[in-house]
Amino acid sequence: MPKKVGRTYKKAGLPPGTLIHIGEIKNEHPAVTVVDYDDNNLSIEKSLPIKAALSKKKDASYRWINLDGIHDSNIINSIGSFYGIHPLVLEDIQNTGQRPKVEEYEGYLYIVVRMIYFDNNINEITTEQVSIIIGKDYLLTFQENKDNFFIPLIERISKGISNIRKMGIDYLLYAILDLIVDSYFLVLEKTGEEIELSEDSMVISPRPETLRKVHGLKREMLYMHKAIWPLREVVGGLQRRECCLISNTTSIYLRDVYDHIIQMMDTIETYRDILSGIVDLYLSVASNKMNEIMKFLTVFSVLFMPLTFIAGVYGMNFEYMPELKFRYGYLFVLMVMGVCFISMILFFKKRKWL
Amino acid sequence: MPKKVGRTYKKAGLPPGTLIHIGEIKNEHPAVTVVDYDDNNLSIEKSLPIKAALSKKKDASYRWINLDGIHDSNIINSIGSFYGIHPLVLEDIQNTGQRPKVEEYEGYLYIVVRMIYFDNNINEITTEQVSIIIGKDYLLTFQENKDNFFIPLIERISKGISNIRKMGIDYLLYAILDLIVDSYFLVLEKTGEEIELSEDSMVISPRPETLRKVHGLKREMLYMHKAIWPLREVVGGLQRRECCLISNTTSIYLRDVYDHIIQMMDTIETYRDILSGIVDLYLSVASNKMNEIMKFLTVFSVLFMPLTFIAGVYGMNFEYMPELKFRYGYLFVLMVMGVCFISMILFFKKRKWL
Amino acid sequence: MPKKVGRTYKKAGLPPGTLIHIGEIKNEHPAVTVVDYDDNNLSIEKSLPIKAALSKKKDASYRWINLDGIHDSNIINSIGSFYGIHPLVLEDIQNTGQRPKVEEYEGYLYIVVRMIYFDNNINEITTEQVSIIIGKDYLLTFQENKDNFFIPLIERISKGISNIRKMGIDYLLYAILDLIVDSYFLVLEKTGEEIELSEDSMVISPRPETLRKVHGLKREMLYMHKAIWPLREVVGGLQRRECCLISNTTSIYLRDVYDHIIQMMDTIETYRDILSGIVDLYLSVASNKMNEIMKFLTVFSVLFMPLTFIAGVYGMNFEYMPELKFRYGYLFVLMVMGVCFISMILFFKKRKWL
Amino acid sequence: MPKKVGRTYKKAGLPPGTLIHIGEIKNEHPAVTVVDYDDNNLSIEKSLPIKAALSKKKDASYRWINLDGIHDSNIINSIGSFYGIHPLVLEDIQNTGQRPKVEEYEGYLYIVVRMIYFDNNINEITTEQVSIIIGKDYLLTFQENKDNFFIPLIERISKGISNIRKMGIDYLLYAILDLIVDSYFLVLEKTGEEIELSEDSMVISPRPETLRKVHGLKREMLYMHKAIWPLREVVGGLQRRECCLISNTTSIYLRDVYDHIIQMMDTIETYRDILSGIVDLYLSVASNKMNEIMKFLTVFSVLFMPLTFIAGVYGMNFEYMPELKFRYGYLFVLMVMGVCFISMILFFKKRKWL
Amino acid sequence: MPKKVGRTYKKAGLPPGTLIHIGEIKNEHPAVTVVDYDDNNLSIEKSLPIKAALSKKKDASYRWINLDGIHDSNIINSIGSFYGIHPLVLEDIQNTGQRPKVEEYEGYLYIVVRMIYFDNNINEITTEQVSIIIGKDYLLTFQENKDNFFIPLIERISKGISNIRKMGIDYLLYAILDLIVDSYFLVLEKTGEEIELSEDSMVISPRPETLRKVHGLKREMLYMHKAIWPLREVVGGLQRRECCLISNTTSIYLRDVYDHIIQMMDTIETYRDILSGIVDLYLSVASNKMNEIMKFLTVFSVLFMPLTFIAGVYGMNFEYMPELKFRYGYLFVLMVMGVCFISMILFFKKRKWL
Numbered sequence A, B, C, D, E: 001m002p003k004k005v006g007r008t009y010k011k012a013g014l015p016p017g018t019l020i021h022i023g024e025i026k027n028e029h030p031a032v033t034v035v036d037y038d039d040n041n042l043s044i045e046k047s048l049p050i051k052a053a054l055s056k057k058k059d060a061s062y063r064w065i066n067l068d069g070i071h072d073s074n075i076i077n078s079i080g081s082f083y084g085i086h087p088l089v090l091e092d093i094q095n096t097g098q099r100p101k102v103e104e105y106e107g108y109l110y111i112v113v114r115m116i117y118f119d120n121n122i123n124e125i126t127t128e129q130v131s132i133i134i135g136k137d138y139l140l141t142f143q144e145n146k147d148n149f150f151i152p153l154i155e156r157i158s159k160g161i162s163n164i165r166k167m168g169i170d171y172l173l174y175a176i177l178d179l180i181v182d183s184y185f186l187v188l189e190k191t192g193e194e195i196e197l198s199e200d201s202m203v204i205s206p207r208p209e210t211l212r213k214v215h216g217l218k219r220e221m222l223y224m225h226k227a228i229w230p231l232r233e234v235v236g237g238l239q240r241r242e243c244c245l246i247s248n249t250t251s252i253y254l255r256d257v258y259d260h261i262i263q264m265m266d267t268i269e270t271y272r273d274i275l276s277g278i279v280d281l282y283l284s285v286a287s288n289k290m291n292e293i294m295k296f297l298t299v300f301s302v303l304f305m306p307l308t309f310i311a312g313v314y315g316m317n318f319e320y321m322p323e324l325k326f327r328y329g330y331l332f333v334l335m336v337m338g339v340c341f342i343s344m345i346l347f348f349k350k351r352k353w354l
Ligand SMILES: [Mg+2]
Pocket: A011, A012, A013, A014, A015, A016, E178, E179, E182
């Protein structure tokens, strides 16, 4: 997860509702998509200028406006005043460091979630804020990136698959949340594979590269946990709403999304436990290896030190050293050394150091 | 627990209720068992084709349909449309990564639990998803494997043991849950024995194999915890239901199952604490052993270094080295070495290094 | 706590209420005691056969039946059918791995607690399951062991001490719980003393035996925690009951028992924290000691290596080595060695290694 | 905190309400103080015998009886029967191992708190149980020690400072709790200073004495946590009481005490986190130091071993060793040694070991 | 965070409401600012003497009095008696160790929060207590320092930006809280950058300076956690108030502040997890490095010890050592040494030590 931990907080001390885009600009040319649909009618318009999009005659019961790219405060502002959105909501849409949440306002709900996907361009997991506003007959979505993540949904609507057009705007909200949550699984699965590889290579031979890899994976899991944990409250809250905007039929579908999230939380927790276990194992195995090395060094040192000493003694140049004159002195010393050596080896065998 | 952590999520982006089997196919030839029973009547039919099974005349008050093998979407779909089951339920039946849960729908409950047993073929603990749907007068069970795990129950029904036929379909649900939970105990007991063996061998002599074993046991306990923890909510929820489908009489029996689960949670927690304690003990004992080895090395090095140095000094070839000419030079140096040696040994004795 | 972690679960797959004794048989000859008492009347009969005991005319308002030894299913069954006890309760009475709990049935409460005491025969802490059933005017107790743990209570009743006979059967329940909880304190106190000894010996000189001792104590505390934690709910639940079977007067006494349990939980938690602290201290001190040993070895090696090298150089046998011919060559080399030695010592002093 | 962890539980098996003093006898000669006061009247009598104290005519609206020394069961009993106190309360007053708590009885509240102060005589932090009973118009306090801790309050009453005499007996309760809680701050402050000293000395040079000191401080914080944590419930409970004995005006004052306790809990938690951090730092720094020492030893050994070996080779006494005869053999070998030495130093420089 | 952990508690034993300033005096000359404002009127008076400030005619609907510097009990007292503030509140205003909290009194709320900012003078993060009292039409703020932190707000009021003057006094409370919370972000961001630097330098080469830095950052995060955690309850409580003093319109704005706090808590928690991860990584990498060093030492020692021993053997001065006379003895021994050396290297290669 490459995202920098700190983010520039340009807004300290400004009055509330001041619209400034906060975050990396991921899309230079914002694009508006307007989808009007119901059971009988359908109209999809891409890349309209914002004015045209808002003033366009509504061709069906439900209107979905999707904006790709959020750094242009004018566009946000136009949409906001057209639908009467609270300035604090507009502020949050542009401030991309939001935590997943749902906020209730008069006549609409404001929902923030995060998409997580593997960006093939930079070869890294990337995260992106998605803001959703749902009213009685309209739904607004705001993505950071140029690419429209919701194209599969537009296709489902245009082809009329799985009665998405027969159901209300709240079912569209469900479909969006489901799409986002499903995309998490792909990331989780990839991580799961890497964890297994790391564990296997750790059990076979503990190496510092693997440790650094595990450290990175722990970090990724930490970020995923932070992104998904509040999402649980968001979807749970939507599903349990007793009144308005979310129908009972859709509620059952939201329970399914909630179920997926719980499952992911579970998996993430398991992954974190496993990763901790791997680090523990590494430390244990490393400490064990150290022991082996120390034993080896000790055994070797202890084997040769006395022998070298004995050789040193008979290398002294004293004039009067009777042993040196003995016929079998040399042989005897060699034998003493041999006995010394063997008895020490037996000693270590007994101590199970060899 | 050999199951891979990651699982292929083939469904990302598909509309809800699309039936695709997700998971390993454990049974190539799904088998349907239909049991019609009440106090007076009984009819057991095995391996009927699904059409015949569903159109078969109901011979008694209660019908229990068990399906072994869930990868065939057609069969699932037939049963689903016959009993009016929600598509999301059918989806979950085929997706074998479900977390234990209970979901209420109009007219029936959907329950997911997991069986855990020791598979003698692969010599490993195995886990299997069991889906249960209970309606007013019918009960549907879906197992992954070819083997019918519920044969003891069918026998109890056919022999009329322990008034299982005198009580309602909810009592059958209880009997199934009890059977599954009881099977956990066998696995737990086996693990308990392995833990004790590991601990004993750790206390006697800490070895890396034992450590790896303990790591594996910790992992197993982690998975069992994850499988049993949500089961607690499932059974607790069923037992506390105030209305419909579960009678008061059965509720008392479910409390007994709940009690078993609590007991298992307790045991698992204890096992995890014990396993952590073993790892701690290992590290402490290993660090202690290291200390011993280091002391040994140090004592030995320190004993011989000065002696070898002295020998080295009198091995020098200077022409003018008066000591070399002394009659008792050699003897004197040997005595100096001896004194040196003994006093160092005394010093280490005082420091309790020897 | 010598009890094996795993216990044989013979019952997997049997219908509920099948009476089989599970656990070690601690008493070959079960003994029944019947105490009939009220303010004016008293009758105590020991070791009656079960039939006689149950058919005996009730001599007073309250009857207390105590059974020592629970492996005989016939006896349990006789008592059960006489008082109309649910089969699941009878099952739990014989299954000695129960977790402390209270279960409400129509007309009676079923309570499981555990006694913990130091068994002088095997020199170990022992745990025993006590099952209690309290009805309107009767109380049934089931102990595993031959020895009747409740003899002090029978004496209090027979001597009429502390108005135990003036109060209802619920006060007898209190008296039993109080007796059991009080016995925990004795065990805790013994453990407290051992912990203090361990800590003292750890601070003075860390040794692996102490570590193993601490490991054992941690284990004991773990088991005590597991036994006492659910007891808290049991007594708390009894004390807060608003209706029937437990009177307000007795409720105040139960609050006192509850208070004792809270105090013990507190003490156990403190002990566990202290034991963890001791292990941490051990590791720190051990790592410190290792440092000392390494420093010592390093200093010694570093002091002698260069000296030995110099001696080695002048032990070479080259024909042309001018220094060897110098009049004061030997003296000079000795002085060089001395200077080398002293300056290294000063260096280490500066680095605070000496 | 010098108090022994274990305490003698002399009462196991005795009937409830048996009055036996449990704990160290801190005061041989119990002293009774009787303070009668209201807005207009005041009478303070010290060291009356208990009979006289109880039978003394009440001179004002409120009576406060303070007892210093609790080992004499007769005195406790006299007070208890005079005011109709429950035997379990009297039992707890004498049993000094109570956890802070508040218990409601008919007509009065029983409160247990603990005083913590630095005892200059034994140079150690000391803890003491204070029992408080508050009725409609009387307040009873029981301290373990001879010294009356409440003298400042008696002075405030006698001088009529801060309208203590204008308010009810519940305000006196507040004043006592405030006095006790304030005294905790002094102990905490002292500990805070020691923690800072320890941390500074740890950062500069990690030494085992500091570690032992930190261990002691952790232990102290553990005890303070245990004493203060339940106090929070006690004062919080008193403050939230809706009915009787505690007036609304006093409730606001109790909230202030509650606030102090929360602040202390916060500080204690911070201290514990800091102390843990210090230990972690110690281990890290120690491991780092070990690394340094090992590097030093390794560098030195590696520098001299090959040189010593070369010298050894040319110290061999073979007859045919052509190098020995060379004119510049010695010089050449010295140069080889020098090159060897320098290149190894460069190697270590590159590896950043020097 | 330079603030000393302990703080002088001068007040132990004093009656409640005694006004004594506790904490460092940060401002010798307290300054009073009075702002009277509503939609149409505005009057800003700086540095009035307190008497004049309080007796000044109110020029508009709302009055905001800000005091910079709180050590002068007279000023606090004057304001307190003018607005009828409870003595305990005045006490807390002067006691700068308060934990963030909100207390309800009749007719007003008392709120304590803490400002955190980077003090450029002392180059350190500094914390400062801000007390706020909000009544129906007045707001009182008390800062420790001479500098008025609220100047941006006064400017917004004087310029009438963002309808601050159109809304009630509760909106001013919101604006103040928002200003304070925004300032936390700046500190968090700075810390975030330092954490990233530390992590990078840790991954590249673990050094004790970085470790000490990380220790300091952990400490800072600990303090920020302690300051922000209770703030969450404060703002959450204000936002959820159902009655009086806080209007519904302002409540929505307070929810935004609450949201910011949750986000900060999240970030702080993440930072703490990351910092822990860095320390773990350090220890792992250090242990790995140690292993490398030990291996190196062991390999070197083991390579040269036998060679040196062999050289020592042939350096002995025995008269009868046949090998010494051999024509190719020297050559042979050199070859033996070479073979020895190479085979040991191969052995280490096989063991992956080289
Ligand atoms: Mg702002």
